[in-house]
Amino acid sequence: METIKAAAKQAMVEALNRILELELAGVVKYTHYALMVYGYNRIPIMSWLKGNATEGLDHAHRAGEMVTLLGAHPSLRIGTLLETHKHDIGDILRESLEHESMALNAYYGLLKLAEGQSVLLEEYAREMIVLEEMHLDEVNKMLRRPGELEPFPA
Secondary structure, eight states: OTTSOHHHHHHHHHHHHHHHHHHHHHHHHHHHHHHTOOSTTHHHHHHHHHHHHHHHHHHHHHHHHHHHHTTOOOOOOOOOOOOOOOOSHHHHHHHHHHHHHHHHHHHHHHHHHHTTTOHHHHHHHHHHHHHHHHHHHHHHHHHSOTTOOSOOOO
């Protein structure tokens, strides 16, 4: 990590802290969503949302570890939390899709900064991109009507 120029390192730390904040916001959002699910499918959907909150906490921790690996201080902030007061499952899933898209873009931003600077951060970003792409696909499929093959319009 000593070969990374100061400006590049600072940009990567800022990107990682944005990711940390975004992932922590996801923990809060998914926890809230899980509490607001009602109806026949409450138990499996609530469990899925709680799992996403747990995964988000793991992702936040990993981002924080990368910040400290670079010799910097992890952010104590949490990303934007917007209460829409829309708790229909479709609304929750659309908000989830938006959140996951933001996370994916943040990891792509980190990858761009890390390329040619740090193999470790490149590989970390790539691994997280794969996970976020798969999660985005999962949410997208949940938003489709049975039998629809075309992706849900984001």
